[in-house]
Amino acid sequence: DIVMTQTPLSLSVSPGQPAVISCKSSQSIRNDDGKTLLYWFLQKPGQPPQLLIYEAFNRFSGVPDRFSGSGSGTDFTLKISRLEAEDVGLYYCLQNFQLPFTFGGGTKVEIK
Amino acid sequence: QVQLVQSESEMKRPGTSVKVSCKTSGYTFTKFGIIWVRQAPGQGLEWMGWINPDNGRNYLVERLQGRVALTSDTSTSTVHMELTRLTFDDTAIFYCARSGGTFWGQGTLVTVSS
Numbered sequence: 001d002i003v004m005t006q007t008p009l010s011l012s013v014s015p016g017q018p019a020v021i022s023c024k025s026s027q028s029i030r031n032d033d034g035k036t037l038l039y040w041f042l043q044k045p046g047q048p049p050q051l052l053i054y055e056a057f058n059r060f061s062g063v064p065d066r067f068s069g070s071g072s073g074t075d076f077t078l079k080i081s082r083l084e085a086e087d088v089g090l091y092y093c094l095q096n097f098q099l100p101f102t103f104g105g106g107t108k109v110e111i112k
Numbered sequence: 113q114v115q116l117v118q119s120e121s122e123m124k125r126p127g128t129s130v131k132v133s134c135k136t137s138g139y140t141f142t143k144f145g146i147i148w149v150r151q152a153p154g155q156g157l158e159w160m161g162w163i164n165p166d167n168g169r170n171y172l173v174e175r176l177q178g179r180v181a182l183t184s185d186t187s188t189s190t191v192h193m194e195l196t197r198l199t200f201d202d203t204a205i206f207y208c209a210r211s212g213g214t215f216w217g218q219g220t221l222v223t224v225s226s
Contacts, residue, residue, distance in 0.1 A: 039212070039213055041157075041213060043157070048207050048209075048216040048217065048218060048219050049149075049157065049207070049209075049213065049216060050216070051212070051213045051214055054212060054213075054214075060214065090156075092156065092157050094157075094159070094213065096212065099162070099171050100159060100161075100171070100173045100174075101147070101159045101162075102159060103149075103156060103157045103158065103159055104156075105156050106156040106157070
């Protein structure tokens with residue numbers, strides 16, 4: 001199985017400051033079409049996860065442009081350019097490349 | 113609009129089974145796979161498996177094979193997840209989502225208690 005390793009476990013950031021989360025896969029998750037099958041989700045307290053980024057860097061519909069995804073190969077990053085109060089929650093990466101699909105362990109983001 | 117509506121919370125005894133449903137609407141049911149995700153209390157997300165609603169073909173993580181059955185009903189645009197031989201460790205919120213994680217159900221809490 002592909003192991004997804006997220007860091008840090010938690011992050012405390014002042015409003016308006018950037019937040020960066022890392023996700024590393026144990027092997028390449030790029031398919032033959034050149035797409036990197038890495039997804040980012042935010043789970044707000046008491047809610048199901050919501051998709052933020054798909055295929056490593058594409059923002060899902062309605063996601064604010066302060067969220068951006070980058071990376072290639074096995075190293076990926078989610079950046080929140082200016083943290084807002086509504087961004088607190090648990091962030092997860094997911095690889096959709098090889099069955100079984102696997103999530104990272106999660107990163108808790110809170111407001112300082 | 114796309115919706116996935118799951119069945120209500122359940123409380124079960126150890127050793128019994130639970131069946132969680134995920135009723136979809138707002139899109140062509142047979143065109144998108146459905147994934148199931150489990151979240152134990154205070155824990156992260158665990159990807160459980162996937163089903164093709166068109167033909168019922170499915171995949172489950174190895175540790176759940178033999179205990180979980182995924183089925184689809186095209187007449188009602190509903191998929192089901194049945195978990196058998198429940199133990200206390202199965203207490204969790206179960207989510208269904210459309211493949212790619214674009215749309216999610218609200219979650220179903222299954223509590224296993226004696």
